[in-house]
Amino acid sequence: MKSTDLLLDGFTRIDDEVREIASGLSKEQLEHRLDPDGNSLSWLLWHISRVQDAQVADIAGTEQVWITEGWAERLGLGLDPADTGYGYTSAQVAAVRGVSAEELVAYHESTFARTSEVIGSLDDDDLARVIDESYDPPVTVAVRLMSILADDFEHVGQAGYVRGLVLRR
Template sequence: MKYFGEGLSEKHKDLNRILRNREKLPEAKKLFLEIHEKLFPSEMAGGSENEVDGLFRDLTDQEYAVMPKSKDETIGWVVWHIARIEDLTMNILVGRRNQIFNEDWKKRLHVSITDTGNALQDEEIMALSKEADIQELLKYRNEVGRQTRELVQSLTPEDMRRKVSGDDLDRILNEGGVTRQEESFWLLDFWGKKDVAGLLLMPPTRHVMLHLNDCFRWKEEIRTKKKFFLV
């Protein structure tokens, strides 16, 4: 069931059709930025009030750390997960530059991990959701989004068809963005099969759309139900 992003899937399909078209690159960039902006609070890009503002505005820290059902995660985990994946893929794989996350951010966020959280067990997801400084986590994600937007505007037609570098994938592993656990390590193989256009179509757009839809659903459940799998 769709809880978020009416019309975004259609725009994403349009983006997929034109992203590798040299003549339509300016149009593709504009469309990417339009979609991307709607996946963040309006303060990230200075846009108008949107659905994501409504999602995060009144959430309490406790609500970020509720796992409604056994197959769910938490809203806190999602914010961490989508921010880390966008940071790693856009800055290291697309931009071939440093990721935003560093020791200073790790201290600010008050977290004990550096990877995307894919391999975390339920108890570890709950621990991350409770230990993280939520306001700093939201700031980190916004900073990741701003860097993505700056990067995308600088990309050339040649960039769009550039394959992911094995050296850059190794760098993600060496910097702790992915672990050697099977549930985490597979990401390197997944990203390694893509070109830059393929990355733009998943980590900072489609991937986020799917996870935010979960967050909207969970928020509704958290506020209407009395029993949860983990709190």
């Protein structure tokens, strides 16, 4: 197994979980917040895709599918195209609404397709390439991909938990 196969397996698991978590949920269920400042499923699923999209595009030196495929307009959230949800306030989380489960999944599938394409084009030399020297040690492509996976796994776990509670209401 190559390193890129392992990375792709991780992103495939995220993709599977996003589809499973969103499946069959109404907009109301997606927008429910467990408390006034909690993250909704809409925000969690959107953020998983946005972080992956933005950071993979940075690694590849390409535009994000959020822009190139028109997802910023298609989802109609009225957000700055550079927004990924990082550091959002409670009010900003609440503004990620009005998007269906199908739309969230479709955006994620576009993001995952691009991620798969980028990872499939990498070799071990590419994974060792330094992309951010502001850290000690500097961040490589491999480290950034693992960071994206860690963030996505954290949020997909949260989304699975929130889904379970929303369905029990």
